[in-house]
Amino acid sequence: MNYFLSEEQQMIKELSKKIAEEKMKPVREQYDENEEFPWEIVKALADADLCGLYISEKYGGFGGGVLELCLCVEELCKIDGGIALCVAATALGTFPLLLFGTEEQKKKFLPDIASGKKIAAFAVTEANAGSDAAGIQTTARKEGDFYVLNGTKCFITNGGDAEIYVIIAMTNKTKGARGASAFIVEKNTPGFSFGKKENKMGIRASSTRELVFNECKIPKENLISREGQGFIITMKTFDASRPGVAAQALGIAAGALEDAVKYSRERIQFGRPISSFQAVQHMLANMATKVEAARALIYATAKTIDNDPKARATKCSAMSKLFASDVAMEVTTDAVQVYGGYGYMKEYPMEKRMRDAKITQIYEGTNQIQRDEIALALIKESARSK
Amino acid sequence: MNIVVCIKQVPATTEVKINPETNTLVREGVESIVNPFDMYAIEEGLRIKEKVGGTVTVLTMGPPQAETALKEAISLGCDEAVLVSDRAFAGSDTLATAYTLARSIKKIDDFDLIICGKQAIDGDTAQVGPGIAEELNVPCVTYVKKIEKIEENMICVERMMEEGYAVIQLPVPCLITVVKEINEPRLPSLRGMMKAKKVQITVLNAADIAAETNRIGQVGSPTLVSKIFAPPFKEGGEMIVGDVGEQVEELSKKLKETKVI
Numbered sequence: 001m002n003y004f005l006s007e008e009q010q011m012i013k014e015l016s017k018k019i020a021e022e023k024m025k026p027v028r029e030q031y032d033e034n035e036e037f038p039w040e041i042v043k044a045l046a047d048a049d050l051c052g053l054y055i056s057e058k059y060g061g062f063g064g065g066v067l068e069l070c071l072c073v074e075e076l077c078k079i080d081g082g083i084a085l086c087v088a089a090t091a092l093g094t095f096p097l098l099l100f101g102t103e104e105q106k107k108k109f110l111p112d113i114a115s116g117k118k119i120a121a122f123a124v125t126e127a128n129a130g131s132d133a134a135g136i137q138t139t140a141r142k143e144g145d146f147y148v149l150n151g152t153k154c155f156i157t158n159g160g161d162a163e164i165y166v167i168i169a170m171t172n173k174t175k176g177a178r179g180a181s182a183f184i185v186e187k188n189t190p191g192f193s194f195g196k197k198e199n200k201m202g203i204r205a206s207s208t209r210e211l212v213f214n215e216c217k218i219p220k221e222n223l224i225s226r227e228g229q230g231f232i233i234t235m236k237t238f239d240a241s242r243p244g245v246a247a248q249a250l251g252i253a254a255g256a257l258e259d260a261v262k263y264s265r266e267r268i269q270f271g272r273p274i275s276s277f278q279a280v281q282h283m284l285a286n287m288a289t290k291v292e293a294a295r296a297l298i299y300a301t302a303k304t305i306d307n308d309p310k311a312r313a314t315k316c317s318a319m320s321k322l323f324a325s326d327v328a329m330e331v332t333t334d335a336v337q338v339y340g341g342y343g344y345m346k347e348y349p350m351e352k353r354m355r356d357a358k359i360t361q362i363y364e365g366t367n368q369i370q371r372d373e374i375a376l377a378l379i380k381e382s383a384r385s386k
Numbered sequence: 387m388n389i390v391v392c393i394k395q396v397p398a399t400t401e402v403k404i405n406p407e408t409n410t411l412v413r414e415g416v417e418s419i420v421n422p423f424d425m426y427a428i429e430e431g432l433r434i435k436e437k438v439g440g441t442v443t444v445l446t447m448g449p450p451q452a453e454t455a456l457k458e459a460i461s462l463g464c465d466e467a468v469l470v471s472d473r474a475f476a477g478s479d480t481l482a483t484a485y486t487l488a489r490s491i492k493k494i495d496d497f498d499l500i501i502c503g504k505q506a507i508d509g510d511t512a513q514v515g516p517g518i519a520e521e522l523n524v525p526c527v528t529y530v531k532k533i534e535k536i537e538e539n540m541i542c543v544e545r546m547m548e549e550g551y552a553v554i555q556l557p558v559p560c561l562i563t564v565v566k567e568i569n570e571p572r573l574p575s576l577r578g579m580m581k582a583k584k585v586q587i588t589v590l591n592a593a594d595i596a597a598e599t600n601r602i603g604q605v606g607s608p609t610l611v612s613k614i615f616a617p618p619f620k621e622g623g624e625m626i627v628g629d630v631g632e633q634v635e636e637l638s639k640k641l642k643e644t645k646v647i
Contacts, residue, residue: 011579018573049576062576
């Protein structure tokens with residue numbers, strides 16, 4: 001299908017594909033097996049100028065938006081849905097700065113992210129708070145020119161490897177979600193340490209760690225926007241970042257589909273390729289239709305956001321994440337089926353895709369939360385229209 | 387250090403087809419790439435530039451579509467691109483090509499080092515690099531696998547030999563041809579690709595380089611290709627089977643029979 005991408009967007013796709021094929025493919029198994037952080041790939045992406053696609057040229061980026069980020073993430077995830085997270089999760093940690101940061105904050109932090117020198121992370125989730133932001137226990141207490149952070153964040157993507165963290169902490173617990181604020185914390189700040197590294201089902205090349213704050217003192221200039229804005233910042237960050245998760249899911253599904261079609265033409269049973277059996281053909285047809293529908297929804301969402309980054313895009317953003325991640329789970333499951341016994345074996349790249357796909361239904365808000373958001377938006381729209 | 391890298395656009399396959407009438411390579415319908423050995427030359431040029439400063443100019447002789455190869459070199463980080471193109475160059479052999487490229491480099495004028503790939507994967511002659519050096523009357527070292535030292539007036543290189551390597555110091559300006567052991571070529575960058583899209587390629591024709599008409603193209607090419615053919619595939623050979631003792635006995639018997647030992 002023709003999405004009428006610009007010449008620059010085509011280049012991003014082409015270059016991302018090249019890096020995925022030449023740099024990621026030979027090492028994807030090793031990273032999945034050893035759970036290492038893919039620094040060599042970060043370097044390759046940095047050298048290719050792909051780390052700052054969505055950051056303005058003023059701060060050393062490419063000057064694109066969510067669509068450019070999605071195109072890159074999709075191509076990378078066709079080959080590996082875990083390694084690509086070094087870029088995608090950095091975007092999640094960068095959006096709060098892009099959307100709400102002051103000029104000084106942007107100047108200080110964005111150039112290193114755009115050049116790929118540093119990666120970023122975003123931390124909301126705690127043991128007892130994820131989707132329910134009001135339950136956040138981490139606190140930030142103001143002391144003169146500083147804020148002092150205490151508490152523990154868990155399941156933080158890029159945790160330990162990122163240099164720049166955006167942390168949501170409570171500045172006023174009595175106000176619930178409206179008492180949350182967002183702070184920038186740099187690695188190596190005294191009182192900031194890392195806890196357990198998680199051993200995961202999928203996306204194993206991506207690090208997921210606990211962040212521990214113990215009387216961690218940061219300058220008051222590191223507050224993003226104003227006190228009490230933490231919840232709004234989080235919501236708007238997710239509006240911008242969820243298409244990225246959707247693009248990750250899309251890439252995983254599209255890669256699975258491509259390989260499944262190829263394999264079905266090579267695999268001979270009963271004297272002919274299994275692609276000649278209608279049972280297999282219909283599976284492939286369903287997979288392809290779902291993948292294309294996900295792609296169309298994601299690109300349209302990304303364009304909508306890029307066209308007016310200030311407007312709330314919760315509904316379409318949630319829809320693309322919900323739809324694409326469900327598609328990824330279905331398509332990778334079917335792709336394993338097409339591969340049969342081989343699909344179940346680690347020697348082939350299919351079972352990994354199924355493991356990697358699952359997280360896209362869970363993080364940045366479970367798909368149940370996405371449905372809540374979509375429904376809420378529908379009801380609000382309806383109420384407003386009468 | 388100002389560097390000129392000479393590259394060639396070649397068919398993207400090692401199974402080239404030959405036109406039986408003209409005895410030349412059939413290029414139609416075959417995807418074109420930058421000669422893989424030239425990618426190492428480009429990479430080395432860029433690395434030297436990054437280390438000691440200067441510029442990298444990439445040069446090729448070919449039809450207008452060879453621009454694609456030059457643009458790829460620009461996307462990797464080369465500064466300037468020069469295409470030497472003229473119908474009068476058609477049918478050039480390695481001598482005429484070396485002459486034409488040497489004239490073009492004289493026209494570019496400002497150079498300290500010329501880098502070529504060790505050979506092109508289509509013709510496989512490995513003659514053009516040394517030919518350029520001869521024509522320009524500069525020293526030449528082929529099969530360079532490492533550059534040890536770069537100073538203002540000289541470079542020191544390791545030349546690959548069948549066993550080991552030779553360390554050679556040569557004054558600049560000079561020419562080297564490189565082997566694939568020298569580096570790992572980079573991938574393009576997005577900024578490079580954007581630059582390549584907009585780059586103005588300098589096009590030189592026979593008049594621009596003040597070429598003598600009897601030294602270019604078919605006229606300037608003394609090479610006569612009398613016949614060209616695909617070599618016959620090697621036959622399967624004979625397998626010697628059995629345990630080690632039997633195999634040794636059988637093999638030595640055969641070697642004696644054929645008077646090898």
